[in-house]
Amino acid sequence: MNAKHYAGFVSIVGNPNVGKSTLMNALLGEKLSIITAKAQTTRHRILGILNGDDFQLVLSDTPGVIKPAYAMQDAMMHFVKESLVDADVICYMTTAELDALKDEKLKERIQHTSTPLLILINKIDLTEPELLHTAVEKLNEEFPKAEILPIAAKTGFCIPELLEKLRKLMPEGPAYFPKDQLTDKPERFFVNEAIRQAILEHYSQEIPYAVEVTTEEFKEDAKLIRIRSIIQVERNSQKGILIGHKGSALKHMGITARKNLEGFFGKKIHLELYVKVVKNWRSSSQQLKRFGYSNQ
Ligand SMILES: Nc1nc2c(ncn2[C@@H]2O[C@H](COP(=O)(O)OP(=O)(O)OP(=O)(O)O)[C@@H](O)[C@H]2O)c(=O)[nH]1
Ligand SMILES: [Mg+2]
Structure with missing residues (x-):
């Protein structure tokens, strides 16, 4: 039987400290990216490769979006933008506080992207329902084409549902990496x-x-x-x-x-x-x- 196979790239972007690395690890079921309570923990684009019999999801954990103050931070923001270029799905992560993205141009790019866009409101284990409700309304106005999903990466809330959505959004095609590979980094x-x-x-x-x-x-x-x-x-x-x-x-x-x-x-x-x-x-x-x- 000629079984169908699905594969693609998922870019996880957003402000520092919103939980991007926590999400990548939760989806992978591995402690791949480091996670700390401090902002700017992640400095590189780190691929986490999730393999199934009929799919391969290539997740990109990226540095939190900041206004660069020195050359290293320029490079960090380059990694973020690069991850958007080859994305089949963009996961824009925020919290219900909706802190403004530190790069207005990048926000506009995400707003007007033709790539499927999921907006993940993370840390809802800490969020009052009222605040979540307001955040969903505001995001619906700002990103009319996006699907909005409240999650808690740390507790695993809604992670299986998110994984299912991501799999369904993957284009049909062969794997990009060997099926036993977990990451691109040595x-x-x-x-x-x-x-x-x-x-x-x-x-x-x-x-x-x-x-x-x-x-x-x-x-x-x-x-x-x-x-x-x-x-x-x-x-x-x-x-x-x-x-x-x-x-x-x-x-x-x-x-x-x-x-x-x-x-x-x-x-x-x-x-x-x-x-x-x-x-x-x-x-x-x-x-x-x-x-x-x-x-x-
Ligand atoms: N309560 C709660 N805390 C979370 C959740 N997700 C992440 N955190 C915490 O938020 C902090 C930042 O998490 P990271 O995953 O490092 O955030 P990040 O977006 O990768 O941060 P940068 O790499 O600095 O951009 C850590 O202390 C996590 O434990 C969540 O769903 N609920
Ligand atoms: Mg991180």
Whole structure:
């Protein structure tokens, strides 16, 4: 029998912290993207590939939309726009507070898109019915062609329904990726992300935003993975804060990072971390290229 197969790209876009990465992980049933309570957690377009017998959904988790203040953020916004270009469905995620999208042009582009558009009102576990009702009315006016769906990515509310809708919106066609592939990113990317997640959780203010992690060594044997990673910061003062008194801050964060990595890889991890100053890397096109933000 010649069974039909459906495949396509789903772009998840919206303001920082609305729950885009939580949604991607919920749809995948995997902890692929890192999630934190801080805005601008995601910096890249991360593909999460959901495979079924007769379908392949290629989900794009993207950075939250911001007004770029330096070159790294320009690259982040490039990833968002790029994900819209090849989308078969756009999921525009918001909360019932309906905070304005930080890029008016991007909002207009989404409003006038010819691509099927789902508007996801997330975090409805925290939302008063009155506020949700007002939000749906306002979104209906602003996006007359879109379908609006209230969800709670964190609790799983309406996630199976959303998945069903996405599957139905996929065009007929062959898979884009091998059916056993989960993502487009290499192992080391997720090592860097697991460490960055620990940094986001352990340090406040500007430190997490001034940090980029790279992994120099990843050696896996039957029982253990040995990882050596470098945490790059922009200035000496940031290096001091990261390391802390007699190395105590780095040590504490390192324990969390190791646990994150053990959770991700399901294996014992030996982790070595070093801190290095790379002056103003967030504004240097050469450094950004080295860190994988060159896609402009
Ligand atoms: N109560 C509740 N919290 C949620 C829900 N979805 C996400 N969150 C929380 O919202 C925060 C941000 O979630 P993320 O998934 O990292 O948000 P994001 O949109 O990917 O953020 P950026 O990558 O910074 O743009 C985290 O603390 C999540 O646990 C939800 O449905 N309900
Ligand atoms: Mg995210």
